[in-house]
Amino acid sequence: MNEVHHIEQVLIDSLEDFSISRTERKELKELLAGIHGNVAEQAKVRQLAFRLAAKSIGEIGEMAAMDWLQSIIKLIYSQEAEVKSSAYFSPGENCLHRIQQFIREAQSTLDICVFTITDNRIVEKIIDAHARGVKVRIISDNDKSEDLGSDFDYLANKGIACRADRTDAHMHHKFAIADDNKLLNGSYNWTRSAATENNENVTITNHKKLVRQFQNEFLRLWSSLK
CATH class of the missing domain: 1.10.1240 (Methyltransferase, Methionine Synthase (B12-binding Domains); Chain A, domain 1)
Structure with a gap:
């Protein structure tokens, strides 16, 4: 039906x-x-x-x-x-602070799908979320996970579920979903240079249809990387 x-x-x-x-x-x-x-x-x-x-x-x-x-x-x-959306831009620390807040506010689940993670200020918040019982899952690009400064293996060693793309193409997404009801998405790479040098953006929304579409894409990728 x-x-x-x-x-x-x-x-x-x-x-x-x-x-x-x-x-x-x-x-x-x-x-x-x-x-x-x-x-x-x-x-x-x-x-x-x-x-x-x-x-x-x-x-x-x-x-x-x-x-x-x-x-x-x-x-x-x-x-x-009930739809609430907001946008943030860099250079500057607006995007960084909003990503940190997004992670800090997660209560039960946090699905992260990003090209690379090298900013320790974000990594600390992810580890904090994991420590307080939030179910964290991370998908990242396999090539970038081997870069100097990448925190992908460090997060995996902390007991966080991590899977890397294994295709020849790049897994270039930069989005996260908290508690199945809030989406963070944008061009912003989770790196220090994204805050200090690049023109980047982050959008956060609770738009149900968009959240569901990104959640479906995360689940599709997660299942394909078993």
Whole structure:
């Protein structure tokens, strides 16, 4: 059953007692998160809600039907108001400080996929996260992991799960995902020169669809490097 059909069944069930229960509201929010940012799918759900409300007027009355419809419309678009995104730039230490904060704020999981890691100030925060029980996984480029100053082996020796790309091409990503709900992405290499010399950028967002897409890419790469 696809997400829109699943949503339709939850909406129909909620109309049986003319209101949305706490359980139904939670289920709807989770389902609607799956189509967050997909304007066409959101429009389908909105049109479906209008049709169901119109059909139910004779049974529950216009006011109750419109109250129900208003609740559904709010749920469909409430995800938009919850999106928080910000951008940071270098030279300077704005990107570095925001990466450190991103790692420090991770509570349960931290998936890192970066071309190289040589900045000890970032490495310290990764080790701290691992020490406090955060499940850390790191993917990096195999060639860069052999560079002088690379901390890839050092992190692996600290007990952190690390896997290196083994293809002839470079694993050139620079992104991280914390707690399955927050994404850090940008051109910024996790090196000291990125802060002191280069024009770089970092973006952080909790946009559900983007987080999910990057998480899928991380999992694809992680599985391919067994």
